[in-house]
Amino acid sequence: MIDKKITLYGRVFIEATIVAKTGLHIGGSGSDLEIGGLDKEVIRNPLTKRPYIPGSSLRGKMRSLLEKLHGLPQNRSIGKVTIHTCQTKEQFVNCPVCTVFGIPAPDAPVEWQDTPTVSRLVVRDAELTDKSAEALTNARTDLLYAELKTEVAIDRVTSAATPRTMERVPAGAEFGPTELIFSIYEAADYDRLKKVIDAMQLVEDDYLGGSGSRGYGKVKFKEIEVYARGKNYSDKKEFRSFGSVQELADAFNELKTWLQQNVPTA
C-alpha cells in the first residue's frame, strides 16, 4: 500500500445569498405522503420548520450541468442515478468535473497517488433568512413559509385531468448565505476554481428543485463575498464582494493572481 500524501495549501470561500426568483420546490424525503391533500411537501429544517436548500441539491445540480456542458460520458451508476467518473488518470487530470467534485475512492486506483482525487468542493445548506421568514409570516402564506400551488396533470391518452397540489417557497424568498468551499491541493486548482463559478452561472440559467420546466426554481446568487485561508490557516484574507456571478466571473483572472499570492502551493 502506497501512502497517498495530500497537502492542503488553503481554501477559497465563496459566500452568497440565494434568491428564489420563481417559486421553489425542493422536496423532502417524506414528500410523497399525502397530508391534507398536499401531494408534495418542501424540505424543512425539523428544528426551525424553515425550508432550506440542501447543499447536496445545489452541488448535485452544479455537477450535472457541468457534465452536460462538457459532454462527459455518464458511465457510473450510484443508486438510481448515473453520473460521470473518469476511468484513467490521463482523463482525470484534464477533466473539468472530476477534478472539482472528486472521484469515489474505489474508482481511483492507487497508481494515481501523486494526483489528489478527493473532492475539492463543499457546498453548505442554505436556510431561509430571518428577513424572509418574517416577511412570509406577515404575508400569511397558505402554509408556514410556503404557498400551495395546484396544478393539473393531463393524461396524454385519456385526456383525464388529475389535479395535484405542490407546496413551494414563494418567489422573492432568500436563503443563506450558503458557502461554497474550494480546497487548493495543487497549482492546477487555481484554474479549476473557474469551473465552480461556471457552475453557479449554469444553475442560475437552469433551476433548482422540482418542476423547473414549468417555471419553478429559478435562482440567483447575490451578496457574494470571496475570501481565503492559506497555510497560516486562521488568518482570514478578504478578497472582494460581488453583486452577481457575472461580476465574479469577470474578475476571475484577478482572483487567480490574488490566490497565487495569498494561497501559494509552493
Ligand SMILES: [Zn+2]
Ligand atoms: Zn471526469
